[in-house]
Amino acid sequence: xxxxxxxxxxxxxxxxxxxxxxxxxxxxxxxxxxxxxxxxxxxxxxxxxxxxxxxxxxxxxxxxxxxxxxxxxxxxxxxxxxxxxxxxxxxxxxxxxxxxxxxxxxxxxxxxxxxxxxxxxxxxxxxxxxxxxxxxxxxxxxxxxxxxxxxxxxxxxxxxxxxxxxxxxxxxxx
Numbered sequence: 157x158x159x160x161x162x163x164x165x166x167x168x169x170x171x172x173x174x175x176x177x178x179x180x181x182x183x184x185x186x187x188x189x190x191x192x193x194x195x196x197x198x199x200x201x202x203x204x205x206x207x208x209x210x211x212x213x214x215x216x217x218x219x220x221x222x223x224x225x226x227x228x229x230x231x232x233x234x235x236x237x238x239x240x241x242x243x244x245x246x247x248x249x250x251x252x253x254x255x256x257x258x259x260x261x262x263x264x265x266x267x268x269x270x271x272x273x274x275x276x277x278x279x280x281x282x283x284x285x286x287x288x289x290x291x292x293x294x295x296x297x298x299x300x301x302x303x304x305x306x307x308x309x310x311x312x313x314x315x316x317x318x319x320x321x322x323x324x325x326x327x328x329x330x
Contacts, residue, residue, distance in 0.1 A: 157319050165292070169257065169312055169320040172290040174233040178202070178283045179223040181214060189278045191224045193266055198226045198236060233287075237325055240285060243268045246327045250318070253329075257317030260286040289317045 161168040176198060178190045187204065194202040202224035210218045228236050243263050252259045264282045267274045274280070289312055296304040318329040 157316060158323070167291060167310070169289055169291055169316055171233050171237070172229070172288040172294070174228040174236055175286045175288070176226045176228070176236070176283055177223060177286070178225075178281055180281070181216065181222050183221045186279075187221055187224065190281050193278060193281055194224050194226055194283075197239075197266065197269065197272070198228060198232070200226050200228065200232070202226045234324070237285075237287065239271075240269060241325060241327050242270060246325075248318075248321065248327050248329050250314070250329055253314035253317060255314065257289040257312035257314050258287060259289075259317065259321075260284060289320070 176194065178194050180186045180190045191202045191204065203226070204221040205223045205225055207216045207218055207220050207222050210216065216222060240263065244261055248259060248261060252261055262282060262284050263269070265280045266272060266283060267280055291310060291312055293310060294306060296302075297306050321327050322329060
């Protein structure tokens with residue numbers, strides 16, 4: 157696979173984006189604290205997302221902000237993954253990958269990340285990290301004008317994505 161990527165650079169996988177989601181389930185002060193934590197970790201301003209529907213048992217109303225989300229691209233995404241992967245011991249389950257080679261994992265406590273200190277005023281938060289993989293040329297399926305289908309031979313597979321992650325980030329796929 158590595159030789160094929162060297163001969164044909166358009167087949168080399170890459171990390172398109174990393175989405176970090178910190179779901180609190182409440183608005184107000186807890187969400188502000190979570191946003192502060194996310195900003196410290198990613199050095200980007202998080203977006204607050206709203207609840208899609210009302211769930212009375214949890215005290216959530218439709219339209220109420222309940223989570224903070226950050227999207228990282230290019231080198232920031234790679235740097236964040238290098239910082240976060242040691243928390244899960246550089247191991248990603250094979251079942252975490254989907255058919256297109258994207259993968260996701262969760263972190264139970266943000267204080268396990270290197271360089272983060274516990275602050276009793278803020279508390280401890282867990283987060284979801286979703287990584288979207290792609291190849292050069294994938295823009296044809298996402299662009300607004302002149303959309304086209306990515307050919308079967310150009311679609312990224314989970315195996316290729318796993319090899320790329322092992323090589324660039326040093327993570328082990330189980």
